[in-house]
Amino acid sequence: MFLKSLSLAGIAAVAGVALLGLPAKAERNLGGNSGVKTNFSVTAWSYKSDPRFKRKEVEYASAETPGTIIIETRKRFLYLVLSQSKALRYGIGVGRSGFTWKGVERISRKAEWPDWHPPTEMLERQPDLPDFMEGGPNNPLGARALYLGGTEYRIHGTAQPWTIGQAVSSGCIRLTNDDVIDLYSRAKVGAKVIVN
Numbered sequence: 001m002f003l004k005s006l007s008l009a010g011i012a013a014v015a016g017v018a019l020l021g022l023p024a025k026a027e028r029n030l031g032g033n034s035g036v037k038t039n040f041s042v043t044a045w046s047y048k049s050d051p052r053f054k055r056k057e058v059e060y061a062s063a064e065t066p067g068t069i070i071i072e073t074r075k076r077f078l079y080l081v082l083s084q085s086k087a088l089r090y091g092i093g094v095g096r097s098g099f100t101w102k103g104v105e106r107i108s109r110k111a112e113w114p115d116w117h118p119p120t121e122m123l124e125r126q127p128d129l130p131d132f133m134e135g136g137p138n139n140p141l142g143a144r145a146l147y148l149g150g151t152e153y154r155i156h157g158t159a160q161p162w163t164i165g166q167a168v169s170s171g172c173i174r175l176t177n178d179d180v181i182d183l184y185s186r187a188k189v190g191a192k193v194i195v196n
Contacts, residue, residue, distance in 0.1 A: 053077075053091020053164045055179050060087035067186075069107075069155070069193045071173055073100060076165045078155070078173060080186060090183060093163040093174040101171055105149040107191045110184060111135075114145040119152045122170055143177040144184035148193055155193070156180060 053076070060079055064070065068081040073094045079087040094100065113135035123129055133139050142157020155173045157180035158164075164176055173195075175183060 049161060049176065050091070050165055055088065055090050055182065057082070058087055058089045059085060060089070061085055062087065064192065064194070067188055067191045069183075069187060069191060071155075071193065071195045073102075073173075073196065078175065078183070080183060088186070090175050090179045091164045093158065093165065093169055094167050095169050095171040096167045099169065099171040100167075101153070102195050105151060105153070105193045105195070107146050107187060107189050107193060108149050109147045110187070110189060111145045111147070112184070113139070113143060114141045114156070115139070116141050119170075142174070142180055144180045146180075146184065146187055146193075155183070 058079075060081070062068070062070065062079075062081050062084060064081045066081050066083060070079045070081065070087075071077075071092065071094075072079070073092075076092055076094060078090045078092045080090070081087050115135045116133040116139050117131070118126075118129050123131070135141070137143075138159060140159065141154065142159060145154045145156040147154050153171050153173075155175065157177040158174040159177075160174075161176045163169075163174065174180075
């Protein structure tokens with residue numbers, strides 16, 4: 001499997017995962033729909049997080065029931081409602097221009113180290129992507145995934161923590177792997193997810 005991952009290194013760079021031993025760097029490709037070009041190593045020590053997006057409990061007025069997830073895409077935060085006045089706030093990466101959405105869904109299932117099957121539309125836009133990538137630390141879905149209804153959208157981790165606070169995905173909501181593991185442990189299947 002390791003050799004298979006290495007053989008996919010060039011393809012995986014487009015998918016948001018590279019296996020090169022170069023310093024962390026992400027840049028927006030303004031010339032097309034490919035999203036983010038990457039040049040990075042998958043190590044926990046190669047990146048210093050932006051303190052604005054650190055997970056923390058905050059004052060947050062909401063009439064939603066505890067356990068509801070509210071995503072504020074413009075602010076780049078996800079809120080897990082704890083009470084009518086408190087929430088746990090997580091920094092997120094969101095859909096790039098043309099890939100944003102709003103609505104209400106429910107968590108339909110949860111997965112640890114999920115496999116990745118790029119949607120047909122993504123494969124049409126980026127034909128060099130693999131049809132399948134086994135779950136693991138180099139997988140674009142990261143450590144955990146919360147699937148939203150019958151859609152192809154998910155709240156998931158990422159091997160690119162520097163993209164938190166950015167609009168780079170194809171519509172999914174991404175968190176650092178540490179944060180998605182925390183959210184996964186708290187969120188329940190059936191919980192309401194509101195995307196604003």
